[in-house]
Amino acid sequence: MKVYDLIIVGAGPAGITACVYAARKRMDFLVITGDIGGQAAWSGDIENYTGYQFITGADLVKKFEEHMRSYDASVKEGEGVVGVEKPGELVLVKTNKGIEYQAKTVIIASGKRSKEAGASGEKEYKNKGVSYCATCDGPIFNAKIVAIIGGGNSALDAALQLTRIAKQVYVINNTPQLSGDAIMRKKVEDATNVSILNNSKVAAILGDKFVNAIRLNQAGEEKTLSVQGVFVEIGLIPNSDFVKGVKKNAQGEIIINNRNETNIPGIFAAGDVTDVPEKQIIIAAGEGSKACLSAFRYLARS
Amino acid sequence: MAKNVKIYSTPTCPWCIRVKQFFKENNIAFEDYDVSTDHAKSEEMVNKSGQMGVPVIDIEGEIIVGFDKEKIKQVLGL
Numbered sequence: 001m002k003v004y005d006l007i008i009v010g011a012g013p014a015g016i017t018a019c020v021y022a023a024r025k026r027m028d029f030l031v032i033t034g035d036i037g038g039q040a041a042w043s044g045d046i047e048n049y050t051g052y053q054f055i056t057g058a059d060l061v062k063k064f065e066e067h068m069r070s071y072d073a074s075v076k077e078g079e080g081v082v083g084v085e086k087p088g089e090l091v092l093v094k095t096n097k098g099i100e101y102q103a104k105t106v107i108i109a110s111g112k113r114s115k116e117a118g119a120s121g122e123k124e125y126k127n128k129g130v131s132y133c134a135t136c137d138g139p140i141f142n143a144k145i146v147a148i149i150g151g152g153n154s155a156l157d158a159a160l161q162l163t164r165i166a167k168q169v170y171v172i173n174n175t176p177q178l179s180g181d182a183i184m185r186k187k188v189e190d191a192t193n194v195s196i197l198n199n200s201k202v203a204a205i206l207g208d209k210f211v212n213a214i215r216l217n218q219a220g221e222e223k224t225l226s227v228q229g230v231f232v233e234i235g236l237i238p239n240s241d242f243v244k245g246v247k248k249n250a251q252g253e254i255i256i257n258n259r260n261e262t263n264i265p266g267i268f269a270a271g272d273v274t275d276v277p278e279k280q281i282i283i284a285a286g287e288g289s290k291a292c293l294s295a296f297r298y299l300a301r302s
Numbered sequence: 303m304a305k306n307v308k309i310y311s312t313p314t315c316p317w318c319i320r321v322k323q324f325f326k327e328n329n330i331a332f333e334d335y336d337v338s339t340d341h342a343k344s345e346e347m348v349n350k351s352g353q354m355g356v357p358v359i360d361i362e363g364e365i366i367v368g369f370d371k372e373k374i375k376q377v378l379g380l
Contacts, residue, residue: 041316058319078372127355127367136315139338140347140354165338210354229354 004030004103006295007093009081010239012038013281014271015109016064017288023071025296030103031068031075032095037061038111039236039272040281042133049282060281084108085244086264104302105295108243108254108262108269109288112236112279117149119214121205122232129211130230134158138231143167146229147214149202153180155233156188162231163191170225171196172216205230238273249275260291268295305378307332308360310347314338317369318357324371328380 008018011033022029035041043057052060068075076095083094084106093101114132116122122130131137134148138161146166148159151173162169171178171188176198178185188194200218205211215224238252246262246269247255254262254269256276262269270276270291271284307325309332311318325332337344337356351358351365359366361377374380 037316037320041320043316056316056319058316058323061316061320062323127353129354131355133315136312136317137355139312139314140344140356142338142341142344209352210348 001100001102003090004028004101005299006030006105006107006292007032007091007101007103008107008109008292009033009084009093010038010109010111010271010273011036011065011068011075011077012109012111012271013040013064013284014111014273014288014291015107016068017285018107018109018270018292019068019073019075019288020071021289021292021296023068023073025292027296027299029074030101031073032079032081032093032101033075033077034080036065036077040064040284042135043281046281048280081110081242083242083244084267086266091266105266105268105298107260107288107291107295108240108246108267108273109271109284109291110239110242110273111284112238112272114232115234115237117202117232117234119149119202119205121207121211122230125205125207125211125230128209129207129228130205130232132232134161134231134233137229138162138165141166141229144228145226146170146231147172147202147225147227148231148233150233150235151175151178151180151198152233152235153184154235155231156180156184158231158233159188159194160184160191163188163193166229167193169194170227172200172202172214173198174201175199202230236272240273243267243269251275259294260287261294266298268298304331305362307378308335309333310335310337310343310356310358310360312336312338312356315356321357321359321369321374324369324374328378330378 005027006029080096147170204215253275270287335343
Protein backbone atom coordinates (compact mmCIF):
# COMPACT_ATOMS: atom_id res chain seq x y z
CA MET A 1 0.00 0.00 0.00
CA LYS A 2 1.16 3.51 -0.78
CA VAL A 3 2.62 5.44 2.14
CA TYR A 4 2.06 9.21 2.05
CA ASP A 5 4.35 11.69 3.76
CA LEU A 6 1.29 13.44 5.13
CA ILE A 7 -2.47 13.11 5.24
CA ILE A 8 -4.49 16.20 6.15
CA VAL A 9 -7.91 15.47 7.65
CA GLY A 10 -10.30 18.33 6.99
CA ALA A 11 -10.35 21.29 4.59
CA GLY A 12 -11.40 24.28 6.64
CA PRO A 13 -9.02 27.21 7.12
CA ALA A 14 -6.50 25.03 9.03
CA GLY A 15 -6.55 22.08 6.63
CA ILE A 16 -6.43 24.22 3.50
CA THR A 17 -3.51 26.29 4.79
CA ALA A 18 -1.66 23.10 5.77
CA CYS A 19 -2.30 21.89 2.22
CA VAL A 20 -0.83 25.05 0.68
CA TYR A 21 2.32 24.67 2.77
CA ALA A 22 2.59 20.94 2.06
CA ALA A 23 2.30 21.60 -1.69
CA ARG A 24 5.01 24.25 -1.53
CA LYS A 25 7.27 21.89 0.44
CA ARG A 26 6.62 19.30 -2.29
CA MET A 27 5.46 16.73 0.21
CA ASP A 28 3.68 13.63 -1.07
CA PHE A 29 0.37 14.25 0.60
CA LEU A 30 -3.39 13.81 0.50
CA VAL A 31 -6.29 15.85 1.85
CA ILE A 32 -9.37 13.91 2.97
CA THR A 33 -12.45 15.91 3.82
CA GLY A 34 -16.22 15.80 3.89
CA ASP A 35 -16.57 19.40 2.72
CA ILE A 36 -14.54 22.45 1.77
CA GLY A 37 -14.43 25.42 4.10
CA GLY A 38 -15.79 23.90 7.30
CA GLN A 39 -17.36 26.39 9.66
CA ALA A 40 -15.87 29.31 7.73
CA ALA A 41 -18.30 28.51 4.92
CA TRP A 42 -21.11 29.15 7.39
CA SER A 43 -19.79 32.48 8.58
CA GLY A 44 -21.73 35.50 7.46
CA ASP A 45 -19.69 38.69 7.31
CA ILE A 46 -15.98 38.52 8.09
CA GLU A 47 -14.21 41.78 8.91
CA ASN A 48 -11.16 40.54 10.81
CA TYR A 49 -9.23 38.44 8.30
CA THR A 50 -6.17 40.54 7.48
CA GLY A 51 -6.17 41.83 3.93
CA TYR A 52 -9.94 41.85 3.70
CA GLN A 53 -11.77 44.70 5.31
CA PHE A 54 -14.93 42.87 4.43
CA ILE A 55 -15.58 39.48 2.92
CA THR A 56 -18.32 36.90 3.32
CA GLY A 57 -17.56 33.41 4.58
CA ALA A 58 -18.58 31.94 1.24
CA ASP A 59 -16.22 34.24 -0.70
CA LEU A 60 -13.27 33.71 1.63
CA VAL A 61 -13.72 29.94 1.36
CA LYS A 62 -13.85 30.26 -2.42
CA LYS A 63 -10.49 32.06 -2.34
CA PHE A 64 -9.06 29.44 0.04
CA GLU A 65 -10.23 26.69 -2.30
CA GLU A 66 -8.80 28.42 -5.40
CA HIS A 67 -5.46 28.75 -3.62
CA MET A 68 -5.50 25.07 -2.64
CA ARG A 69 -6.47 23.92 -6.13
CA SER A 70 -3.79 26.08 -7.78
CA TYR A 71 -1.33 23.38 -6.71
CA ASP A 72 -1.56 19.86 -7.98
CA ALA A 73 -2.91 18.75 -4.61
CA SER A 74 -4.80 15.51 -4.27
CA VAL A 75 -8.06 16.29 -2.45
CA LYS A 76 -10.56 13.55 -1.59
CA GLU A 77 -13.72 15.61 -1.16
CA GLY A 78 -16.93 14.08 0.15
CA GLU A 79 -15.03 11.39 2.02
CA GLY A 80 -15.35 11.32 5.80
CA VAL A 81 -12.57 10.06 8.03
CA VAL A 82 -13.89 7.55 10.56
CA GLY A 83 -10.65 6.40 12.16
CA VAL A 84 -7.10 7.60 12.77
CA GLU A 85 -4.68 5.47 14.74
CA LYS A 86 -1.00 4.64 14.94
CA PRO A 87 -0.58 0.97 15.73
CA GLY A 88 3.06 0.85 14.57
CA GLU A 89 5.41 3.02 12.55
CA LEU A 90 2.70 4.44 10.31
CA VAL A 91 -0.56 6.27 10.89
CA LEU A 92 -3.65 4.53 9.52
CA VAL A 93 -6.54 6.65 8.26
CA LYS A 94 -9.86 4.91 7.60
CA THR A 95 -12.71 6.57 5.72
CA ASN A 96 -16.45 6.04 5.34
CA LYS A 97 -15.81 4.69 1.85
CA GLY A 98 -14.14 1.67 3.41
CA ILE A 99 -10.71 2.81 2.25
CA GLU A 100 -7.62 2.68 4.44
CA TYR A 101 -4.71 5.04 3.83
CA GLN A 102 -1.23 5.03 5.36
CA ALA A 103 0.99 7.98 6.12
CA LYS A 104 4.11 8.87 8.05
CA THR A 105 2.38 11.94 9.47
CA VAL A 106 -1.21 13.15 9.84
CA ILE A 107 -2.64 16.58 10.59
CA ILE A 108 -6.08 16.50 12.20
CA ALA A 109 -7.88 19.68 11.13
CA SER A 110 -11.43 18.44 11.37
CA GLY A 111 -12.87 21.43 13.22
CA LYS A 112 -16.08 21.55 15.17
CA ARG A 113 -19.75 20.86 14.52
CA SER A 114 -23.04 21.97 16.08
CA LYS A 115 -23.90 20.23 19.29
CA GLU A 116 -27.14 18.27 19.33
CA ALA A 117 -29.69 18.92 22.06
CA GLY A 118 -30.18 15.22 22.75
CA ALA A 119 -33.97 15.40 22.60
CA SER A 120 -35.87 12.42 21.27
CA GLY A 121 -37.01 12.98 17.70
CA GLU A 122 -34.16 15.40 17.01
CA LYS A 123 -32.40 13.19 14.46
CA GLU A 124 -35.65 12.00 12.89
CA TYR A 125 -36.85 15.56 12.23
CA LYS A 126 -33.54 17.06 11.12
CA ASN A 127 -34.40 19.30 8.14
CA LYS A 128 -38.06 18.47 8.76
CA GLY A 129 -38.43 21.32 11.19
CA VAL A 130 -35.20 20.83 13.15
CA SER A 131 -32.36 23.08 11.98
CA TYR A 132 -28.88 23.94 13.17
CA CYS A 133 -28.59 27.06 10.99
CA ALA A 134 -31.06 29.88 11.59
CA THR A 135 -29.25 32.01 9.02
CA CYS A 136 -29.87 29.37 6.35
CA ASP A 137 -33.25 27.92 7.12
CA GLY A 138 -34.91 30.71 9.12
CA PRO A 139 -36.77 32.31 6.20
CA ILE A 140 -38.68 29.07 5.52
CA PHE A 141 -40.46 29.59 8.84
CA ASN A 142 -42.22 32.74 7.76
CA ALA A 143 -45.26 33.42 10.00
CA LYS A 144 -44.76 30.10 11.82
CA ILE A 145 -44.13 29.31 15.48
CA VAL A 146 -40.58 28.31 16.31
CA ALA A 147 -38.51 27.32 19.33
CA ILE A 148 -34.83 28.06 19.83
CA ILE A 149 -32.94 25.73 22.13
CA GLY A 150 -30.12 27.53 23.94
CA GLY A 151 -29.43 30.70 25.90
CA GLY A 152 -26.02 31.92 24.72
CA ASN A 153 -25.10 34.37 21.99
CA SER A 154 -25.71 31.99 19.10
CA ALA A 155 -29.19 31.24 20.45
CA LEU A 156 -29.94 34.94 20.93
CA ASP A 157 -28.66 35.73 17.45
CA ALA A 158 -30.96 33.05 16.03
CA ALA A 159 -33.86 34.37 18.13
CA LEU A 160 -33.34 37.92 16.84
CA GLN A 161 -33.23 36.77 13.23
CA LEU A 162 -36.41 34.76 13.73
CA THR A 163 -38.37 37.50 15.50
CA ARG A 164 -38.41 39.25 12.12
CA ILE A 165 -39.64 36.15 10.30
CA ALA A 166 -41.71 33.95 12.58
CA LYS A 167 -45.04 34.69 14.22
CA GLN A 168 -43.90 33.56 17.65
CA VAL A 169 -40.47 32.63 19.01
CA TYR A 170 -39.84 30.57 22.14
CA VAL A 171 -36.37 30.59 23.65
CA ILE A 172 -35.88 27.39 25.62
CA ASN A 173 -33.02 27.93 28.03
CA ASN A 174 -31.94 25.32 30.57
CA THR A 175 -30.39 27.75 33.07
CA PRO A 176 -32.11 30.28 35.39
CA GLN A 177 -31.32 33.13 32.99
CA LEU A 178 -29.98 33.83 29.49
CA SER A 179 -26.19 33.85 29.28
CA GLY A 180 -25.40 35.85 26.12
CA ASP A 181 -24.18 39.46 25.92
CA ALA A 182 -26.29 42.07 27.73
CA ILE A 183 -27.06 43.98 24.50
CA MET A 184 -28.29 40.84 22.78
CA ARG A 185 -30.33 39.78 25.82
CA LYS A 186 -32.06 43.15 25.95
CA LYS A 187 -32.94 43.04 22.25
CA VAL A 188 -34.45 39.59 22.61
CA GLU A 189 -36.32 40.45 25.81
CA ASP A 190 -37.72 43.60 24.17
CA ALA A 191 -39.07 41.82 21.10
CA THR A 192 -42.82 41.54 21.27
CA ASN A 193 -43.13 38.06 19.80
CA VAL A 194 -40.57 36.31 22.01
CA SER A 195 -41.26 34.17 25.09
CA ILE A 196 -38.26 33.16 27.15
CA LEU A 197 -38.61 29.91 29.07
CA ASN A 198 -35.80 29.57 31.60
CA ASN A 199 -34.99 26.41 33.60
CA SER A 200 -36.41 24.49 30.68
CA LYS A 201 -35.21 21.47 28.79
CA VAL A 202 -36.68 20.03 25.62
CA ALA A 203 -37.39 16.33 26.17
CA ALA A 204 -38.95 15.46 22.84
CA ILE A 205 -39.52 16.84 19.39
CA LEU A 206 -42.84 15.60 18.04
CA GLY A 207 -44.57 15.61 14.69
CA ASP A 208 -45.86 13.55 11.80
CA LYS A 209 -44.18 14.31 8.49
CA PHE A 210 -42.81 17.56 9.91
CA VAL A 211 -42.35 18.92 13.42
CA ASN A 212 -45.58 20.09 15.03
CA ALA A 213 -44.74 20.28 18.75
CA ILE A 214 -42.11 20.01 21.45
CA ARG A 215 -42.46 18.52 24.89
CA LEU A 216 -40.43 20.25 27.53
CA ASN A 217 -39.75 20.15 31.20
CA GLN A 218 -39.89 23.57 32.87
CA ALA A 219 -38.62 23.43 36.45
CA GLY A 220 -40.10 19.97 36.94
CA GLU A 221 -43.33 20.66 35.12
CA GLU A 222 -44.13 19.03 31.76
CA LYS A 223 -45.42 21.20 28.95
CA THR A 224 -46.21 20.76 25.30
CA LEU A 225 -45.84 23.67 22.90
CA SER A 226 -47.15 23.74 19.39
CA VAL A 227 -44.24 24.71 17.09
CA GLN A 228 -43.30 24.07 13.46
CA GLY A 229 -39.61 24.81 13.76
CA VAL A 230 -36.87 23.97 16.27
CA PHE A 231 -33.48 25.66 16.04
CA VAL A 232 -30.72 24.04 18.08
CA GLU A 233 -28.15 26.66 19.09
CA ILE A 234 -26.21 25.26 22.03
CA GLY A 235 -22.68 25.62 20.81
CA LEU A 236 -20.11 23.42 19.13
CA ILE A 237 -18.25 20.19 19.77
CA PRO A 238 -14.93 19.12 18.26
CA ASN A 239 -14.87 16.45 15.56
CA SER A 240 -12.29 14.38 17.42
CA ASP A 241 -14.07 11.12 18.23
CA PHE A 242 -12.44 9.26 15.37
CA VAL A 243 -8.88 9.92 16.56
CA LYS A 244 -7.71 7.05 18.74
CA GLY A 245 -5.11 7.36 21.47
CA VAL A 246 -4.52 11.10 21.41
CA LYS A 247 -5.00 13.11 24.57
CA LYS A 248 -8.07 15.36 24.65
CA ASN A 249 -9.35 17.85 27.20
CA ALA A 250 -12.75 17.68 28.94
CA GLN A 251 -14.43 19.31 25.94
CA GLY A 252 -12.98 16.69 23.60
CA GLU A 253 -10.48 19.09 22.03
CA ILE A 254 -7.17 17.51 21.01
CA ILE A 255 -4.39 18.69 23.30
CA ILE A 256 -1.40 20.09 21.37
CA ASN A 257 1.82 21.88 22.24
CA ASN A 258 2.98 25.06 20.54
CA ARG A 259 4.38 23.03 17.64
CA ASN A 260 0.95 21.42 17.05
CA GLU A 261 2.22 18.05 18.24
CA THR A 262 -0.19 15.69 19.99
CA ASN A 263 1.02 13.10 22.49
CA ILE A 264 1.52 10.67 19.58
CA PRO A 265 4.63 11.39 17.47
CA GLY A 266 3.63 11.89 13.85
CA ILE A 267 0.06 12.94 14.66
CA PHE A 268 -0.39 16.69 14.59
CA ALA A 269 -3.55 18.77 14.98
CA ALA A 270 -4.57 22.31 14.07
CA GLY A 271 -7.45 24.75 14.35
CA ASP A 272 -10.77 24.51 16.16
CA VAL A 273 -10.49 20.78 16.86
CA THR A 274 -7.57 21.54 19.20
CA ASP A 275 -7.30 23.20 22.60
CA VAL A 276 -5.69 26.29 21.01
CA PRO A 277 -7.05 29.36 22.80
CA GLU A 278 -9.44 31.42 20.64
CA LYS A 279 -11.27 29.98 17.68
CA GLN A 280 -10.87 32.34 14.75
CA ILE A 281 -10.48 31.79 11.02
CA ILE A 282 -7.14 33.55 10.96
CA ILE A 283 -5.88 31.59 13.97
CA ALA A 284 -6.96 28.28 12.42
CA ALA A 285 -5.16 29.23 9.19
CA GLY A 286 -1.98 30.11 11.09
CA GLU A 287 -2.17 26.90 13.08
CA GLY A 288 -2.54 24.91 9.87
CA SER A 289 0.68 26.37 8.49
CA LYS A 290 2.48 25.72 11.77
CA ALA A 291 1.28 22.11 11.90
CA CYS A 292 2.47 21.49 8.35
CA LEU A 293 5.92 22.95 9.04
CA SER A 294 6.16 20.79 12.18
CA ALA A 295 5.22 17.70 10.19
CA PHE A 296 7.83 18.65 7.59
CA ARG A 297 10.54 18.92 10.25
CA TYR A 298 9.42 15.65 11.83
CA LEU A 299 9.83 13.91 8.45
CA ALA A 300 13.25 15.46 7.94
CA ARG A 301 14.38 14.16 11.35
CA SER A 302 13.06 10.63 11.01
CA MET B 303 -29.69 20.55 -24.82
CA ALA B 304 -29.28 22.48 -21.59
CA LYS B 305 -31.17 21.00 -18.67
CA ASN B 306 -33.83 22.86 -16.77
CA VAL B 307 -32.17 23.76 -13.46
CA LYS B 308 -33.90 25.43 -10.53
CA ILE B 309 -32.55 26.33 -7.14
CA TYR B 310 -34.60 27.19 -4.06
CA SER B 311 -32.40 29.30 -1.84
CA THR B 312 -32.17 32.03 0.76
CA PRO B 313 -29.79 34.99 0.32
CA THR B 314 -28.00 34.27 3.60
CA CYS B 315 -27.38 30.55 3.24
CA PRO B 316 -23.70 29.83 2.52
CA TRP B 317 -24.31 26.55 0.70
CA CYS B 318 -26.83 28.26 -1.58
CA ILE B 319 -24.12 30.73 -2.54
CA ARG B 320 -21.67 27.88 -3.15
CA VAL B 321 -24.14 26.00 -5.35
CA LYS B 322 -24.77 29.11 -7.43
CA GLN B 323 -21.01 29.74 -7.71
CA PHE B 324 -20.63 26.16 -8.87
CA PHE B 325 -23.33 26.59 -11.55
CA LYS B 326 -21.73 29.82 -12.79
CA GLU B 327 -18.26 28.26 -12.96
CA ASN B 328 -19.68 25.43 -15.04
CA ASN B 329 -21.80 27.72 -17.24
CA ILE B 330 -25.04 26.15 -16.08
CA ALA B 331 -28.05 28.42 -16.54
CA PHE B 332 -30.44 28.22 -13.61
CA GLU B 333 -33.55 29.78 -12.20
CA ASP B 334 -33.16 31.02 -8.64
CA TYR B 335 -36.14 31.19 -6.27
CA ASP B 336 -35.59 33.19 -3.10
CA VAL B 337 -37.79 31.29 -0.65
CA SER B 338 -37.29 33.93 2.04
CA THR B 339 -39.54 36.28 0.08
CA ASP B 340 -41.44 33.96 -2.23
CA HIS B 341 -43.65 31.96 0.10
CA ALA B 342 -45.42 30.03 -2.64
CA LYS B 343 -42.03 28.76 -3.84
CA SER B 344 -41.07 28.03 -0.25
CA GLU B 345 -44.07 25.71 0.06
CA GLU B 346 -43.34 24.19 -3.32
CA MET B 347 -39.81 23.45 -2.16
CA VAL B 348 -41.01 21.72 1.02
CA ASN B 349 -43.53 19.65 -0.94
CA LYS B 350 -41.00 18.65 -3.58
CA SER B 351 -38.20 17.73 -1.23
CA GLY B 352 -40.14 16.56 1.82
CA GLN B 353 -37.90 18.63 4.05
CA MET B 354 -37.29 22.24 5.07
CA GLY B 355 -33.58 22.85 4.54
CA VAL B 356 -32.05 24.97 1.79
CA PRO B 357 -30.68 24.77 -0.82
CA VAL B 358 -32.92 22.47 -2.82
CA ILE B 359 -31.94 21.89 -6.43
CA ASP B 360 -34.35 20.65 -9.05
CA ILE B 361 -32.73 19.35 -12.23
CA GLU B 362 -35.43 18.16 -14.64
CA GLY B 363 -37.48 16.91 -11.70
CA GLU B 364 -34.56 15.25 -9.94
CA ILE B 365 -34.43 16.74 -6.44
CA ILE B 366 -31.12 17.27 -4.66
CA VAL B 367 -31.00 18.60 -1.12
CA GLY B 368 -27.87 20.53 -0.11
CA PHE B 369 -24.63 21.15 -2.02
CA ASP B 370 -24.08 17.54 -3.04
CA LYS B 371 -21.46 18.29 -5.67
CA GLU B 372 -21.02 14.70 -6.86
CA LYS B 373 -24.76 14.17 -7.29
CA ILE B 374 -25.16 17.48 -9.11
CA LYS B 375 -22.28 16.63 -11.46
CA GLN B 376 -23.75 13.22 -12.11
CA VAL B 377 -27.25 14.51 -12.88
CA LEU B 378 -25.90 17.30 -15.08
CA GLY B 379 -23.46 14.95 -16.78
CA LEU B 380 -20.42 17.10 -15.95
